[in-house]
Amino acid sequence: MEAYRxxxxxxxxxxxxxxxxxxxxELRVIQTGVQILFAFLLTLAFTPRFPELDDVQRGTYVTTLLLSALSALLFTTPAVVHRVLFRRGAKRRVVEVSARxxxxxxxxxxxxxxxxxxxxxxxxxxxxxxxVAGAATFTACVALWAVLPWQVRRAHARTRRGSQAP
Incomplete structure (x- = not known):
């Protein structure tokens, strides 16, 4: 939640x-990628080579399919929350829940x-x-989506504190 300015x-x-x-x-930008990933995973099971997957690959497939469905649900829920609470004076709560x-x-x-x-x-x-590729992907997600924003936030806070000094 953004501080009052x-x-x-x-x-x-x-x-x-x-x-x-x-x-x-922000969710509109993300949603397209989620939809493409989910569609790819849905169609994968109907390809001729799908039966060649071993048990580990099938487990990875099902887990990944379910995770991508869950991410699509999480990204679309803010619109539902807004629709249900529309005109009820709950915009601040909608923003807080949607951000989470x-x-x-x-x-x-x-x-x-x-x-x-x-x-x-x-x-x-x-x-x-x-x-290795999966670990690298996970590491990139953590680095770009968690560590980088955290570092930018810290640097911004230091800059703001420095500009407020007498």
Whole structure:
């Protein structure tokens, strides 16, 4: 949740509206990728080579399919929450809940991407390379979606503190 900033000259309700609009725009960007991943996984089971998967690959497939379905649900739930609470004066709560759903969706999406990469690389190049590729994908998700924003946030906080010093 964004801190109050009087320099924006907006009311708390205007800020909530803006925050929700920004969150929805972020979800629109993410949703396309989730839909493509989910569609790929759905169709994979109907390909001629699917029966060649071993038990580990089938387990990875089912787990990844379920994770991608869960991430799609998490990313679409903010729209449902908004619709159910529309015109009930709960915009701040909608924004708070939606932000948490988006964060959970990103975590699950990271696992989905990891599983998809693991599955494909395992099938094409072998289990060892698949595990390495999956681990690299997971590491990239953590680095780009958690560590980098945390570092940018810390640097921004230091800069703000430094500019406020006498």
């Amino acid at each position: 009087p320099d924006r000259h907006e009311t708390p309700l205007e800020r909530d509206d803006r925050n929700f609009a920004e969150l929805l725009q 759903l988006a964060a959970a969706g990103l975590a699950v999406l990271g696992l989905s991407l990891t599983g998809a990469v693991l599955l494909v690389v395992d099938f094409v190049l072998g289990r060892g390379v698949g595990i």
